[in-house]
Amino acid sequence: MMIRPQKQKLSGFSLIELLTAMTITSILMLGLFSLVGQSSTNYRLSQRKVTTLSDTRAFLHYFQSDLTSRVADTKFFYQSNPTGDSIAFIRSNSIDEISTTGDLTASIYYIAFTADGRKGESPKLFRRSLNPEQTQLLIKAGLTAAFPTTDPTVDEVVLYNVVAFRINAQQRNAAGTMTAWLPTSNNAPSLLELTLEITDDLSAQRLLTTAAWTALATSTIPQQREAVKRFVHNISLTP
Numbered sequence: 001m002m003i004r005p006q007k008q009k010l011s012g013f014s015l016i017e018l019l020t021a022m023t024i025t026s027i028l029m030l031g032l033f034s035l036v037g038q039s040s041t042n043y044r045l046s047q048r049k050v051t052t053l054s055d056t057r058a059f060l061h062y063f064q065s066d067l068t069s070r071v072a073d074t075k076f077f078y079q080s081n082p083t084g085d086s087i088a089f090i091r092s093n094s095i096d097e098i099s100t101t102g103d104l105t106a107s108i109y110y111i112a113f114t115a116d117g118r119k120g121e122s123p124k125l126f127r128r129s130l131n132p133e134q135t136q137l138l139i140k141a142g143l144t145a146a147f148p149t150t151d152p153t154v155d156e157v158v159l160y161n162v163v164a165f166r167i168n169a170q171q172r173n174a175a176g177t178m179t180a181w182l183p184t185s186n187n188a189p190s191l192l193e194l195t196l197e198i199t200d201d202l203s204a205q206r207l208l209t210t211a212a213w214t215a216l217a218t219s220t221i222p223q224q225r226e227a228v229k230r231f232v233h234n235i236s237l238t239p
Contacts, residue, residue: 052199066091067192070089071091084164085166086150088148102133104135105130105131110125123161124157125160125165126157162197163198164197165195165197170193172190188237191235197230199227
């Protein structure tokens with residue numbers, strides 16, 4: 001009687017097991033990629049917020065430093081415009097600014113729309129410094145002095161992507177309470193409440209026209225303003 005050899009059982013995975021394992025692996029990989037992508041997005045958003053905050057803090061320090069050296073009993077200039085407020089004041093020059101013609105200058109801060117390299121335009125906060133001779137003319141004109149002229153083609157940009165720049169000037173009355181300061185007042189304001197709204201570079205790239213920036217500044221829709229950061233800063237002034 002012939003004994004037939006038994007067939008050996010093949011070891012390994014069946015096709016169904018392989019397909020199941022591949023499916024589970026794909027799901028895990030998709031979940032991992034999604035997690036990495038979300039982490040990358042959160043990191044970019046975080047970096048944009050840090051950059052925006054850093055730029056704003058640098059400007060506020062710069063601005064307050066100028067105001068600290070303001071010359072008391074000189075006219076404080078103020079204008080309110082649709083694109084943003086403008087202020088000017090006379091201050092003492094720093095050591096590296098002092099020239100043979102004088103040690104006083106006038107600092108002017110204002111908003112203007114200028115062209116960008118991306119073939120659009122955006123609002124920027126500018127600073128203009130008058131030379132000592134021009135400043136002396138303002139001082140001689142006294143309270144009748146007109147707001148100094150500006151030129152965004154040559155003036156210094158101190159902050160980009162500015163959605164709003166508003167100044168609420170207040171003065172202390174005889175009773176010691178704060179009231180609204182008027183540009184026609186003979187005295188300088190006692191307090192400036194500075195409201196600054198800016199957005200980051202990536203969000204600004206989608207706003208190429210003055211109309212688009214104006215719509216963002218006046219919008220009350222949270223989704224449209226989620227990239228806008230708002231800062232309110234109070235600055236006390238000498239008389």
